Amino acid sequence: MSTFYKRATSVFTKHPVVTKLLVVATVSSGGVVVYSGARPFNGAYADAGHAAGKRVNKKKVVVLGTGWASTSFLKNLKDPSYEVQIVSPRNYFAFTPLLPSVTVGTVEARSIVEPVRSIANSNGLDVEYREAECFKIDAENKKVLCRSTQDSKVGKKEEFEVDYDYLVVAMGAQVNTFNIPGVVENTHFLKEVEDAQRIRRSVIDCFERASLPSVSDKERERILHFVVVGGGPTGVEFAAELHDFVHEDLAKLYPTLKQYVKITLLEATDHILTMFDKRITEFAEDKFKRDGIELKTGSVVMKVTDKDISTKERSTGEIQSIPYGMVVWSTGIGSRPVVLDFMKQIGQGNRRVLATDEWLRVQGTQSIYALGDCATINQRKVMDDIDKIFKKADKKGQGSLKVDDFKEVVNDIIERYPQVELYLKKKQLNNFVQLLKNSQADEELDIEKFKSALSEVDSQMKMLPATAQVAAQEGKYLATCFNRMEECERNPEGPGRFREEGRHRFKPFRYKHLGQFAPLGGEQTAAQFQLPWDWVSIGHGSQWLWYSVYASKQVSWRTRFLVVSDWGRRFIFGRDSSRI
Template identity: 35%
Template sequence: MMFSSFLVATSSIHACMLLLFLLILVSYTPCESFVQSFIIPHKSCIIKEPIYRPIYRYQTNTHWTLNVGTESSSEKILRETIQKENEGDGQEPDLEPDVVKESKAEQTQPVKTYTVPAHYVKPRPKPRFLLEKAFEIYDDFTYPSSAESLTPSASAPTALTPPPPSTSIKPSPHIVILGTGWGAASFLKTTASTPLNITCISPRNFFLFTPMLAGASVGTVEPRSITEPVRSLNPSSQFLEATSKSVDLKNKIIECESVTCEGNSCEISTFNVSYDVLIISVGASTNTFGIPGVLENCNFLKSIEDARRVRTGIVNCFERASLPGLSVERVKEILTFAVIGAGPTGVEFASELRDFVEEEGPKYYSSVLPYVSIKVIEASSTILAPFDSELQKKAISELTRFSFKGGRAITELMLSSGVKEITPTEIELNDGRKVAYGLSVWAAGNGPMQFTLGVIEGLEEEQKDRQNIARGRLAVDPWLRVVGGDGSVLALGDCACNAEDVLPATAQVAGQQGEWLGKMCRRGYDFCPEGTVVGRDMPPPSSSSGSPTIAEKISSPAPGVACAFQFLNLGILAYTGGGSALAQVQITEDKAVKSSGSLGFGLWRSVYLSKQVSGRNRLLVAVDWFKTKIFGRDITRL
């Protein structure tokens, strides 16, 4: 017992002596290394000593300064030490307030930029990328909803660890997405089961399956079969039927305009919508290349209204040509259908139109069938540029085949023929030839939206520097953040372009971008991480929402860091008429599985049917195909 008491007493004495030694050391030791170990050399650091007031510490190059008022003994010794250090370098002690120093430092110090590590944006190898996609499907189907996948219940699988409990509830950022095209629809569907604060703004309240516009323009499918109300894609989101006129990037406000028409009167109302995160998915407009007469005299295939207009125009041409008293030359002019552009849209429309002539013509317009012609005008030397040359030749063979037994080819390909001007009755080519027509359809490319050009003007110079590649589209970084902004504005689809990895303006690209962005928002990734500088390269989006999913573990370049968007090229399809289609399915960058004819047609129909956004659309499209096969196309004009 005495020995135990002795140990306790000895320990107490040692503890008191150690505490006294530390107090003396803190008060009197003028050692720079000791001072630096206790005082962090940072301009915003505040050190609080027991009993005494705060000491504000600031470092300018290698000179230490201290700002104090009435000094204690320890502060006085520390101050004298710092003064001696500065005097050794020939400088006077700096007694300016820290606020003034911070302001001066911000003015004199160069703006720091962030350099994205190369492996953050390097494309993942194809096998790893496919494995990531497979586990994305697994992660999505492991839990009944996205919310449960982030915070599983006790009975749910434990593949994901819920985030630690937070003492404060952070409000969900207000996400505003502009548009209802492929990118926006994929984003809304991906976030449908997640409690996010989302507002969608668009002048049309439906999603349109654009690859089937050619079929809708001749009556193969009905317009309502390829449209889906946008409100049904994400019932928890808010939808505003309005046009976005401009964006105040500094104050994060969108100016909108809504037009409501009843009878012959229209009411225009304007309002503003604020946002925390803005996603621009407004698509693209028609590119006329500055050719006179295109806008005034041509039809387009960009909207459901365009398809209805073309469908009515085709029937009008046949009805006009059937009137008595017309010369043969005049009938030929009326029944000449000009398609400008031999890309997928132009070729598919020409093919659908030929199907209409071959299948409905003998029943309704047999007297004028010998005078029908379809002219496909293309500035380049080939058609369907994205396809392999072997498939291009098969498409040319299919398009120019004879349409009737012992008849003639009604489709003529006019390659290497640039358009100079279009009048109400003629198309003048660059080589001087003139083509008289009854109906013309322009399918020659995309151009920028006026809204997109306005956003570009409001961004920093880094955005304008990349316009030599973006060409009227919003230049984005690998995470789809608009270059020249602060990270709160993102863009996808036809209105966006990554200058370092230019992707084709297709529905496939926009759909994958919308799905990827939806998953990033669903997982709580911050697209404006700390350290972001307006107009500079930004740190990658980061997340701290618990343990990552299996797919994230595979794809993420670093813990908590979002993987860059990577496009998975699934291939391309094109209908060439007469129950024939082209299919080019990519296996690697250089290898693809190619098919045409009936096999390609079966693949084309199955893919288009499966890619419909709802079961309702799949059923309606299948019924339309069946009706067309049994009863033919409806030629009534309503």
């Protein structure tokens, strides 16, 4: 029986929802998209205020980067009183959660990208884009130095400066190789669309090379050993996608090679998907075992040569050399050189990541904001401000206060220090007053007692993960601030300041975790949602949930339609194995 038919019937009988999905995809290609596509595209191509003379008196906003953070910022910016310039070497936004799917052709690269000019023009603001790389931020003179990134065939590199009134640094991070020798030279990263395309070609290269008659069986085994380093969502998803590609599509085209294929996932800690619920980790590890994907946890990579990867077992110290055909490196991220250089300029030279305050403003600067993977929010400790907080509450300067006297500053505290709320939740306290009461009954508090009541609060400070979700929320938050800059200057809406007088202009950024997906291959997905309770879903159902959430999250009607139709194509025709 033809594979297509098998695939189609099995799916249609098992999952009636597929029929619906296909119908939706089908109908969309005609009427529905024609209609609904018309709305978001309205004005998308309208001349976005490029007329000369319009730029007078506008505040210059320079945005570095075209990833999740900056795209979200651009899409939510509404105030026409800014003149925006975007500088990025990538003239498109990429829907990165689908990158692992692109590596094997479940989704096409072009389906997950959207030109930044389309996005920039969609809200009718004064936005210009420059395809260039910022190689220096000059905070003193309020300008960035840029270098063109086009292919040298068109001409030599251009360098130019761009002045700003506000700078939004959202250039993301780079892959962290932990200075392990040979990683840069011999492994594939999986951060950019080009990486995914290269991996796709490389997988096919391995299969084609293993098909050559002159290759020995041992060499064949080496070539078809695919190693993934890093047990995070990207690494796990890539390993799962690769397994599906090999077993669903390549096995038929290269029938004699199936027996030689091996996929290994190396993880330095003891488990994969550690950021997820334990049940998900267990399910994933079990599934990998069933699928024959070898999982080596507690295994640290020491060196990568062109044909071998050396690992050290954390428990035994044993060193092993594993021959491989292709390695995908997906371990973690580090700061880009231009950001590290900028950090030195502004006195953050001893940090590893750029630090901002809770309003996403870079600490030590006035008009520079940083969001997404290139920065972290350096939360203020309650204990650092404890004297000032007490003083604010103690209006009359009595040096000792009743619990009720704090009522006026409670909201400000809760808003200013998110760790307080987390601490209350952890301790199952209803409110701040209860926290004070708890330790002090109904007595009066002096500064020492106040300190002791709050002494453990700062333990709840949490670093936000470097995810698309965080970046997108930060971008949206910052755009909202920019939209209301003047209004909030007049009527500040943030919490009262403890160190100074007055209020903060804006409410600080607060991250809302919505949940996470981990596609595990074979139509199985694990999902974890932050509803009022933690909802974990594993299996077939979540796959469709995942499909629909990802389809709805796509940047534009174009990408949404393309991704859904790519899924349909894969369903019907399988993945393509042409080496392009």
